[in-house]
Amino acid sequence: MATRLKDGDIVASFSGRWISWAHTIAAYIAFLGALIVGISLHYTKIVQNEHWGYPQEWFPSVSATIGDRYPERSVFQLFIAVTSGPRFALVLLWYILTARPNASLPKFVLGVGLFRTLTCGGWTYVTSTDDHDWHDIFMISYLVATLPWTLGCIALSPPNHVAIKWRKRFATAFFATLVPLIYFFIQHKVHKVAGAYTIYAFFEWSLVLLDVAFDAVTALDFENFEIVVKDLTGVARGNNKMVADAVLEKQKDKQVGKVFSPSFSIVSMVDAIADAYNGFVFWSILTSLGVSVWYFPLWHMGISGYEAAVMSTVSPFLLGIRPVRSFVIRNLRLFHLLSLSGLLAYLVKSPEYRLFTVVFAVWISCMTWVATWYAERSQPHRLEARLSAWCLGLIASSIAKFACYTNNPIWPIMHDANGGLNKLGLGLAVLAVLRSTGGTAAPQGSPAASGTKGGSSLLAGLGLAGVFFAMHSLLSDSSTMILWVWEGYPIRGPIAVPHGALTIFAMGFGLLIGLFSPDLVLSWSFFGVASIGAALLTGRANWTGYYGALALAACVMAYAPVLISAAIKHPPGRTFFLGFFMYNFMVLFHVWVVAYAFVPGGPAVREHTDWVMTTTMLMIGCGVFSAKVTSTTSSIPSREPSSAEKEKFKPAAGGMPGASRLRSYYVYVLFGLELLAASTAYIRLNNYYPYVPYHPDDKLITAGIWTIHFSLDNDMWSSERRMRDVIKELEVDVMGLLESDLQRIIMGNRDTTQFLAEDLGMYVDYGPGPNKHTWGCALLSKFPIVNSTHHLLPSPVGELAPAIHATIDAYDELIDVFVFHSGQEEDPEDRRLQSEYLASLMGTVTNRPAILLSYLVTKPQQGNYNTYVSEVSGMRDIDPSDWDRWCEYILYKGLKRTGYARVSRSTITDTEIQVGKFVVGKGEDTPEDEVRILDEDDMPEGWRFPRLFRGQGVRGHRYHVFDEPR
Template sequence: MAPKFKDGDVVATISGKWISWAHTGAAYAAFLGALIVGIGLHYKKIVQNEFYGYPDEWFPSVSATIGDRYPERSVFMVFIAITSGPRFALVGLWYILTRKSNSTLPKFVAGVGIFRTLTCGGWTYVTSTDDHHWHDIFMISYLVATVPWTLGCLALSPRNPTAVKYRKIFAGGFFATLVPLTYFFLQHKVHRVAGAYTTYALFEWLTVLLDVGFDTVTVLDFASLEIVIKDVRGLSRGNTQTVAESVLEKQKDKEVGNVFSGAFSWSAAIDAAADVYNGFVFWSMLTSLALLIWYFPLWYMGLCGYEIAILVTISPFLLGIKPLRFLTVRRVRLCHLLSLVGLLSFLTKTPESRLFTTAFGVGMSALSWSATFYGERSQPQRLEARISAFILGLLASSIAKFAFWTNNPIWPIMHGPNGGWNKVGLALAVLAVLRSTRGTASSGADMPAPGSSKGSRTLAALGLAGLFFALHTLLSDSSTMISWVWEGYPVRGPLAVPHGAYTLLAMGLGLVIGLFYPTFTRSWTFFGAGSIGAAVLTIYSHWTGYYGALVLTVYIMALSPVLISSAARFPPGSTFGLAFLVYNLALLAHVWTVAYAFVPGGPLLRERTDIVMTVMMLLIGCGVFGASSQKVSPSSAKYRAKLGSISPAARKQRSYYLYILLGLELLATSVAYLRFPSYDYTPYHAEDKVITAGIWTIHFSVDNDMWSSEHRMRDVIKELELDVFGLLESDTQRILMGNRDVTQFLAEDLGMYVDYGPGPNKHTWGAALLSKFPIVNSTHHLLPSPVGELAPAIHATLDCYGSLIDVFVFHSGQEEDPEDRRLQSEYLAKLMRESPRPSILLSYLVTKPKEGNYNTYVGEKSGMRDIDSSDWDRWCEYILYKGIRRIGYARVSRSTITDTEIQAGKFLVGAPEGTDDQISEDQVPIGQRWPALFRGQGVRDHRYHVFEEPRYYA
């Protein structure tokens, strides 16, 4: 349709800046209006939280202000609805102002702006009371979208120095505020510090003001626009450069120009995603192999022969046979497809067949990736893409474990009943292989890599071995190094959630450094920083140790592209084959530090994680030394010729991997938010002041049929109504057990506080404590063990209905070392005797009732009483107590979850010790009774046994 008015004829004009002002005014009116009304009408109610009220807390949070109370909720909703109109107009004007014919970034930012506006409506109109789950989804989506919106607006800002300055101020203030915001929230939720929530609320309000203020800066840009519509300065016609474009023009001959210039290609992005998923599959299978192998010596109580399966990773040695190497590189797609047999192992019936199937898949995957790296060596850009995919695959695997409570959803120990996504994972893997393996640069021919051919293949292999070991043992789970530095309550260091996201962010940062600064990465200065980080992690605990872990994380990830590309320059049989062989030796050394009592030569590495870490860094140092003699400068003529010979989409390919990296990090941040614990836990029978406590030896959370057992454990623990329970044989934060943490799922699903116990660097088989009651203090002990395995103990003080009660969780040494067990009994007896509070021991003692060390644990030396001295049918698990009334005792069969039953006791807080006289159930108040569910045949093969019925005491 022709325009109604001639060019220049204006019926009415509205300056674009009024859109910005309208948006700002309505948004501030929504928040501040609700705040004023809330303070005026419900001040003491909206400053009240789950722990404190006025005057300890004196300023309300945003959520409390705009929440469910009338009329402040209505005030907020009315004005936020009014805000939506100017908001959509603001996003539209920004797109008109910044759009360019050769760039997709303005469209992307506009899409994010619309999405962000819609999600704002989501968390506004669906409150946490209406639907807590969807409220959180909308809220985290809004917060995540804020990152690309802010960065995108900064990149697209027209060259208006004043606007750019204020955007930087508001954006910097917003992101900087998130640090104290998180800190004071943790002070409130974890440490329950009075007044911390008020400080958190002040920072929360500041983030709101800064968030709205960032968009208010568009006033300075929209002043050049008039609506109906006449562009008086020509900004929307593409005549003005943005800040990002001016930078790119200056950098067009540099690497950053090639990364962020040019049009976006969905085809290339899908290729990159498929590549990364292939890397995810490799790391998923590799990290599961040792876990499957561990099942067999666990049941045989010693080496059994199945351990030989670990050697499948040395399959790259086969690439030393030239015809086979040619065939593998040329038919790498077939090799990758064959490796997916490992993902089918969850369909097999027996543990043995599952191990063999997975081992075949791991062997083929190691062979395939080695051939892939070697086949791409002549094209540095393509080789970098494969390496990026390989390392991002590890990051994706770690994030998947972060989202699935440290279990990878496509592991062979997972299936539908315990939360596995095996079928989905397999289908995606087939599509990813078909998409990403459409040929290599060399197609099988021995085409040399550009640059100097100097260097040692042995040094390259050793460096690669150290790298693979570091990636696997430290970075295959975001909580592994956190468990290294954990020392109990009060919290003085990072928590698995949310701080596991810090590890994942550090991994991403390290990869970016490795891609953009390879010269610095291979320097000895950077190696020194990484070595210091390793030393700090090994020696120190709490935040200090974790800071070292973050430095080491950045270093390992940054070094990955350098060491892998260095190794790819040599024949793969003598580099990748040798690398995996040495990696296996390091893996065994890592296991020997704790399994020394069951393996030949074990005492040589007993409790010597420091030696293993030193060897790891020395191996990496060998790789750095080798790589320093074969530098390939991106500015060299030969390299630039190679780069210039490929398509524009390939030249831009690095950006797609960086987009995937950004997406993965946003996903990690979202998971951390969604998994953040509520800390509002309630005991099962609080009205009766009952504590139901239990002890269970869980065999590292792999059941008798080699399935992950957390879900089955959760069900019986919940049905037995355990308020406090100890777990033994629970330290799974090693390569051998999959770098897992069974306590995370149980604690979050059951709503409990958790103390992981002595970490993997303390060389025990593990002891953990979970409690519905707040853990006021906990101390970890390693009991005397001059000969045999280390005996861990946790001494925790719980706040139970306002009374402080000590709980001990303890695992004694093995039967073969009587002197160890004697010393341990004396140590623990002294520890319990010195406690001035009512106490409960949940333990594994390795003794017969009323014989030997039993008389040290029970009696005058310890001050403790046996929960039922007439129960003669015990050898390992015992519950002892003092200063508290025991009212019940039960033994519940394990089904096929583990090899040990659950023992549980009921205690009444605030009552003195009773007698040993047994009473019938009809004499016991209903709230103090054992669940009837486990009587007779019970449920799912869990039933009261030995006594057939639970016992009650006067």
């Protein structure tokens, strides 16, 4: 029981020695923990210094252990931060212990102690890798301050002979250690003696241990102190209200009071999570439809007929039939479970039947969700909950793709071998459906069920189409709008990681606006903000364009619950049929602008993403106009409700009708998702990969070109991991990828380069973004990309031809790399103009060594080939004798070519891999008429191609230019 004092209750007390012990333990854990982790994970790297490595040097220095590598650096910084609290308390307690009237020395020692603590934080969190000069300034300042601190503490020591004895011993050992420390540092730094740095490291670690031990002696002095916490006003007995209580009491009739009530229900929280997961499953199934359809025109090289599957979203028209509508509403659980067939589609091996399975799931899912909203229209708070869950599902889907490198792990193109989590996703989906569909639908006789005559179902349907399309095309992946504004190196705008989390934050913020301020959302000023954001995203690049993207993301998410809640008051059959039908029209529209060369009527909308964006915003405007009318008339019931009904359906003040504390659980889910997005960004940002070429000692560049066919293999599986394996095993340093732009609904809004770059440890330039209307080209490089420029080559008739002109820093020499995809065979004039443009670019823009990684659509020695390989371009063919080429070519100049190979594609794509090896700094290759073919045994080991692909090769990949027996 706490002791009663005159001026309050003692609620806690403890001995002052625990301040010293807490400081000592935390400090030793910080240093020794980092040492243990460093030796366990990066032993050879942290014993390496500027002159020697293992085995000459075999013990790491303090600075190499705590400052260079993750996670040991983080272990040290975490526990040294924990140490800071006890450290400040120790310094203050020492002052209280030693202070005397009119004595200045205790104040001086106090100042020195505080200064040492702050400088310790300086060299801890500004490592030598971050800023070597400031790290040294902080470290030297700390060491200099150690002398007056040590001497001052000895001089002020209380008459405790044990404490004084140990202080003198530790201080003597500390200063004595400085002599050999300096000696062996000079031996290492000046005389470069092998092993000297290891001996220096032992003395350096001794200094750390002695420094902490010196301060640990204060435990002997502080044991006579007792730290006491007293309650002067009875707050610990619950007599005083907390700030949150006062705010909630004051706001009890407003939004915050209703949403964030102190009471909390685990059951309601579980229900909200289950609802949100159902929303996640809906968006996962819907977004999988496009990428499943895309497989067929991709392999047919044109209209295949399977494109009609996109119309599977129009199933809500069946709700216009009363018996069907009643049956669906009475059996919502059954229909939600049937929609989960889309999660089972990965088990279907045939691409055709897999697509049909997804079509069925989308058909059922769209109808079921509309029926769910319609069933809840008479209970606004339940309707809001369902709408919140549906919107949260999109955010969750975007986060899942953010965490899984733009692939949704439960898509039908995923399975165990390529990162799929299909079984887990299906199991959770079944539980979520069973949980969230346990409630009953609203009674048809409720006041809101009678509908409203306000607004227009036509305009409401158009509004739905605009919102659905904007959510799917722009927000279903956090990197889509970032790639719209990407302009290459040097980086002048956002990048997918970490800024994808900002897109997700904007989406969550917009959803809160839609839930809490629907009147604001329906204002024309708000629509003006959304339109300005759309204009900036479409017309500007880098940060300016991205600011517009964030504004548009917030506005679109705010519109979703407001426009849907207004539209559900109209007959659902025709309203949502029109919404999804026009959404499908927009899906085709935004593909036609780039696929114009392959579709009927395509040239009419060629390269008109601006038309797509304008149409989207106009449709949203139609929805806003209709919802404004609906919101002013929907509160007028068709009959006078009873007093009980009035009370039951009383609108919440300042928010969507029927808002209640139920909303809080969906807000909690949103906050949890946003934290997950931030954590994902942090984890991916701190995944450090070695950006090191495969053969630096030989100054070798292995360059490759590959047409990856949009990262869908022959069997409709996502192929990133298979691509990663072969690129790694071929030891490619610089890789050009073609047909790589996947940032459209029909392609799943994906970005293959994120996974390849992060997993392989390569810099990446995505190339011209999705608003540039190309099929894409990308560059991966083990070498830093100093600068890159994107080009759209002349294409008056056919598809646009993208190119990247990048400058890389390879072994301290600037090398130009061109990645290029020529136009299609049917447009010879386009290809002629493109060949002249690129030849001029390669020949006149730079006189540096250069490599072209390309798709030229020509035969060797014929036609446009002689423009690419010419005096104008200055480029040479890597192997003029290879007659069996049509599409892919590697050209070069200013480098010494050492090897060339073609590798079969297996079932990953429809095009082989071509690889060339070049040595930097050797000058021009020999004249072509003097080229000699050498046996690999006569070449340095680093110049040779991996033997893994000889003969039969591995996993279907083999060399097929060496004329080898299989």
